[in-house]
Amino acid sequence: MDAIPNLDEIQRAVLLHSSGKAPGLDSIPAEIYKEGGAALVEKLYQLFQLIWQHETMTQDFKDVSVIHLYKRKENCQVCNHPGISLLSIASNILARVLLNRLITHYVDLTFNTVSREGLWRMMAKYGSPRKFTAIVQQLHDTMLT
Secondary structure (H helix, E strand, O other), X not given: OOOOOOHHHHHHHHHHOOOOOOOOOOOOOHHHHHHOHHXXXXXXXXXXXXXXXXXXXXXXXXXOEEEOOOOOHHHOOOOOOOOEEEOOHHHHHHHHHHXXXXXXXXXXXXXXXXXXXXXXXXXXXXXXXXXXXXXXXXXXXXXXX
């Protein structure tokens, strides 16, 4: 799991991303990534190599836009409904690569419903490589809305 994501993993993550979904703060829709072909996958590979080597990523890669959805019940203006967090598609692709690796080696975990501190401890307890855990943490810690 510590290895830099390879081109096949990145391509698979790109293809798994749903089309027609709202983009993140960068406003680049998923369709651009899907139509970008091998050249775009190569650029993502180069970006992920840097993230892997330095175990860090820029804040804009982690920033999210939160969209609040309101139900029509009781005409409430502010309801207790969690928002939808929109990461950039590139961030989502990296998250998909990481999730695919977790699924392969552990279990299917939904990041929004699992305690992140608990996840880091569980990953360490069950032998997740330090670098892999650090990359997953980087994607989720200090995420700004």
